[in-house]
Structures are given as structure tokens and as C-alpha cells.
Amino acid sequence: MNISQQFAPPFRLVAPYFITAVLVYFSTVIFLFSFDISTMHTLGNNTLAFVHLMLLGFVMMSIFGAMAQLVPVVLEVEHFAVELYYAIYPLLFIGTLLMVLGFYNTPVLLSFGGVIVFISFLIFLAETFATISKAKKLNFSFYAVLLANIFLLLGVIVGLIMAFGYSGFIDVDVNKLLNIHIYLVLYGYVGFSIIGMSYILVPMFWLSHSFDKRFLQYSLYFLSAAIFFVSLGEYSYALFSDLGYGLLLLAFCLYAYELYLIYKTRARVKKDIYYYYLLFFSVSLLMSLFLGIFYFFSTANQVLLLLGFVMFYGVLGSLILGHFYKIIPFLIWFERFAPLVGKEKVPMLAEMVPKKSSALLFFYNVTGFVLVALAIAFELEQIYLAGLSFMLMSALFLLKDILFMINFKG
Numbered sequence: 001m002n003i004s005q006q007f008a009p010p011f012r013l014v015a016p017y018f019i020t021a022v023l024v025y026f027s028t029v030i031f032l033f034s035f036d037i038s039t040m041h042t043l044g045n046n047t048l049a050f051v052h053l054m055l056l057g058f059v060m061m062s063i064f065g066a067m068a069q070l071v072p073v074v075l076e077v078e079h080f081a082v083e084l085y086y087a088i089y090p091l092l093f094i095g096t097l098l099m100v101l102g103f104y105n106t107p108v109l110l111s112f113g114g115v116i117v118f119i120s121f122l123i124f125l126a127e128t129f130a131t132i133s134k135a136k137k138l139n140f141s142f143y144a145v146l147l148a149n150i151f152l153l154l155g156v157i158v159g160l161i162m163a164f165g166y167s168g169f170i171d172v173d174v175n176k177l178l179n180i181h182i183y184l185v186l187y188g189y190v191g192f193s194i195i196g197m198s199y200i201l202v203p204m205f206w207l208s209h210s211f212d213k214r215f216l217q218y219s220l221y222f223l224s225a226a227i228f229f230v231s232l233g234e235y236s237y238a239l240f241s242d243l244g245y246g247l248l249l250l251a252f253c254l255y256a257y258e259l260y261l262i263y264k265t266r267a268r269v270k271k272d273i274y275y276y277y278l279l280f281f282s283v284s285l286l287m288s289l290f291l292g293i294f295y296f297f298s299t300a301n302q303v304l305l306l307l308g309f310v311m312f313y314g315v316l317g318s319l320i321l322g323h324f325y326k327i328i329p330f331l332i333w334f335e336r337f338a339p340l341v342g343k344e345k346v347p348m349l350a351e352m353v354p355k356k357s358s359a360l361l362f363f364y365n366v367t368g369f370v371l372v373a374l375a376i377a378f379e380l381e382q383i384y385l386a387g388l389s390f391m392l393m394s395a396l397f398l399l400k401d402i403l404f405m406i407n408f409k410g
Contacts, residue, residue: 009068009082011331015406017065017089018328022402024057024096025317026395029388037375037384040305049103054312055186056096056117062320063193064088064124067145069331071131074141074200080130084123091120099163107166114163121156125149140213144196144220151188151227155181179241180231187248188227194319195219195255202259205274205326207267215258222251245296249289256285272350273358277322280366284314306376313369313391321365321398325353328405336408352408354401361401364394 031050040047068085072078098113128149135142158181165172199216202208226247233241259282291307329352337346371387374380 009072009079009085011335011406013082013085014065014068014331017061017068017085018324018402019406020089020093021058021061021065021320022324022395022399024053024061024093026392026399028054028058029391029395032372032388032391033385037379037381040376042301045103045105049100051308052103053096053100055190056092056099059190059316059320061089061092062324063190064092066197066323066327067128067193069327070197070200071128071145075132075135075145076137077131077134080127080134082127084127088120088124091116091123095120102163102166107168110163110166111169114160118156118160121152125153140199140217141196144192144199147220147224148189148192148196151184151192155184155188158184176234179234183227183230183244187223190316191223191251192220195223198255198259198262201323201326202262202278203266206262208262208265209267211258211261211265213258215254215261219251219254219258222247222254226251245292249292252285252289256282256289273325273353273355273362274322276362277318277325280318280362281315281322284310284318288315302376306373309373309376313372318365324398324402325358325405328402329353329408332405332408347408352405354404357397357401357404361394361397364390364397368392368394 028050031053034046035050064085068079068082095113095116095118098109099117100113102108102110102113128145132142132145132149158177161170161172162174162177162181164170165174165177195216199213203211226244229240229244229247231244233239233244259278288307288310291303291310295303295307329349333347333349333352340346368387368390371383371390373387375384375387
């Protein structure tokens with residue numbers, strides 16, 4: 001992989017994104033304690049509040065922080081105005097908080113929060129488009145980043161319209177826009193970013209070489225088509241939406257197969273915390289595909305709820321947490337210790353990861369995940385609370401580990 005730190009911004013710029021994301025992740029687990037297992041599948045306002053806290057405060061915050069480093073490094077260009085990232089995360093956090101409160105009990109705050117989130121996204125998008133416009137290598141990563149951010153722009157516009165409609169300022173059919181919003185942001189931006197960056201990060205950390213890259217490209221083609229047909233189906237024939245759902249399934253099946261090819265060609269044999277989180281991610285991805293098929297034929301809200309939990313904490317959560325344990329030490333090492341190579345003894349990357357603590361975190365995380373998933377499937381209140389307790393312990397260990405790696409001195 002053609003990776004260079006020459007164009008990367010200082011770590012102090014992206015550190016607040018990762019710390020804020022971890023604090024929000026901890027908050028989402030606490031939020032889950034407020035749900036009643038027997039009624040949480042009704043998808044009420046508290047569910048909408050939780051979904052936006054998870055997606056905006058944890059997933060988007062993590063991705064924005066990672067993109068601040070990865071986009072210039074992968075495309076080999078300098079940021080257009082890297083200082084703008086100092087404004088993005090506080091705006092995103094404040095806007096997310098207002099939106100959560102708006103969904104939860106004060107609808108008027110939803111519009112204000114939506115506008116602030118919209119502004120933070122516009123700053124991010126404007127800076128990203130200006131940065132990638134300077135790229136000279138129009139490769140797979142370039143087009144993945146470009147299309148992901150186009151989908152994000154469309155998604156936040158639809159989301160802002162929905163926020164005004166939900167608050168009563170304008171009259172729109174929120175239900176029709178909801179599916180389009182989900183597909184543009186969750187699958188269009190988050191999905192494209194995950195698949196596009198997997199092309200760089202997973203082979204780099206696993207030392208994989210000479211694998212067939214075509215399936216990643218096919219995956220993005222089908223994912224784009226899925227978003228188009230689902231959006232078209234909301235305002236025309238339902239058959240287009242069904243076609244979109246099928247294409248979405250095909251896209252992620254191809255992506256799962258590509259991960260298998262990367263795994264087969266890996267040179268690294270050491271089974272570290274990253275390896276186990278990628279295994280957790282792969283199993284969760286297969287589970288979500290199965291549940292997606294099941295929901296398509298059953299349309300049961302309880303299946304949708306279980307699917308959402310698996311996607312949030314199994315697919316997105318495991319992928320982001322696993323990469324925290326690779327990206328943060330990697331960035332810290334290059335900034336703090338790379339200049340000292342040849343002059344004095346410097347630590348290895350593996351020394352910057354707290355092994356016992358990360359192993360305990362993984363155990364608590366997976367145990368809690370399995371218990372909560374079983375509780376949702378069979379409406380088991382005590383098992384649900386026990387699972388959340390395990391997940392809460394893992395979130396505490398995560399915060400401790402992130403601070404340890406950021407403050408590592410050697």
C-alpha cells in the first residue's frame with residue numbers, strides 16, 4: 001500500500017474526534033438501559049434519539065477523525081484547509097446532542113440541532129471536496145471517497161428537510177424520506193467509506209498482497225445501484241425498492257468475499273486484538289445479511305430491531321473499535337517516535353497496545369453483545385440488563401485504553 005505520513009495533519013487535530021467518539025459510545029450503552037425489552041421494537045422517539053446518537057456521535061465522529069488523516073495520506077495531497085477540522089467536531093457534537101434531545105422530548109430542538117449538524121457536515125464536505133480536487137492519482141480510493149461524500153451531501157440535505165418536517169416547520173412526507181435518508185447516509189457514506197478504506201487499511205495491517213481487488217469494485221457498483229433503486233422506489237414502484245434490497249445484499253456479499261480473499265493472502269500470522277475484532281466484524285456482517293433476508297420476508301419489527309443492534313454494535317462497532325487499536329498507535333508512533341529512529345531506542349507498535357486490558361475489553365464486548373442479541377430475540381429482560389452490564393464494562397476499558405495509547409511516552 002502506498003502510505004506516507006508526509007501529508008498527514010498533527011494527531012492533536014484528530015485526537016478529540018476519537019476521544020469524543022469513545023465517550024459517546026459509552027453514552028449509547030447507558031442509553032440502552034432506558035429501553036424496555038418488551039416494547040423497544042416499537043421504534044418510538046427514544047429509538048430515533050438513540051440511532052442518531054450512535055450514528056452521528058460515534059460512527060460519524062470516528063469516520064471524520066479517520067478521514068482527516070487518511071484522505072490526504074492515501075491520495076497524496078495536502079489538506080485544503082486542515083484548520084477547519086477544529087470546528088467540525090464541536091459543531092457535530094453540539095448538533096447531535098440537540099437532535100437527541102429533540103427526538104427524546106423537545107421537538108423544536110430538532111431543527112436547531114439539524115442545522116448545526118448540517119453546517120458541520122457542509123464544512124467537512126467542502127474541505128474534503130477541495131482536498132480531493134487536488135489529487136493527481138484518480139484511483140479506486142479517489143472514486144470511493146468522491147462518491148461517498150456525494151452520497152453524504154445528498155443524505156444530509158434529505159435529513160435536514162426531515163428535521164424541519166418533524167418539527168412542524170414544513171409539510172413533508174417524513175416516512176418516504178426516511179428510507180432514502182438511511183440509504184444515502186448509512187449505506188452511501190458509511191458503507192462506501194468502510195469498503196473504500198478497507199482496500200487500504202485491512203491489507204496494510206494484515207500485510208496482505210496480490211489479492212483480487214475486483215470484488216471490492218463490484219461491491220461499490222452494486223451498492224450505488226441499490227441506493228438509486230431504493231430512492232426511486234419510494235416515489236414510484238415498490239418493485240424498484242425490492243430490486244435495491246437485492247442489490248444491497250449482493251454488494252455486501254461481494255465485500256464479505258473480498259475480506260476472505262484479503263485474509264487468505266495475509267502474511268501476518270500473529271492473532272492480536274485487531275485480528276479478533278475483524279473476526280467479530282466478519283461474523284456480525286454475515287449475521288446482518290441473514291437477518292436482512294429474514295426481515296425482507298417477515299417485515300417483523302423485532303427482527304429489524306435485532307438487525308439494527310447487530311449492525312450498530314457488531315458490524316460498525318467492532319470495525320471501528322478494532323481500527324482504534326491500529327490507527328491510534330500507528331499515528332502516535334509516526335508523530336512521536338519516527339523522528340527518533342536511529343538516534344535512540346523507540347518502542348514497537350505492539351508495545352503501545354495494552355494487551356491484557358484490550359483482551360478483557362474484547363471478552364466483555366463479545367459476551368455482552370451475544371447476551372443482548374439473545375435478549376432482543378427472545379425478550380429476556382434480565383439477560384438484556386446483564387448483557388448491557390458487560391458492554392458497559394467494555395466501554396470503560398475502551399476509554400482507558402484510548403487514553404493510554406494517546407498518552408504513551410515509551
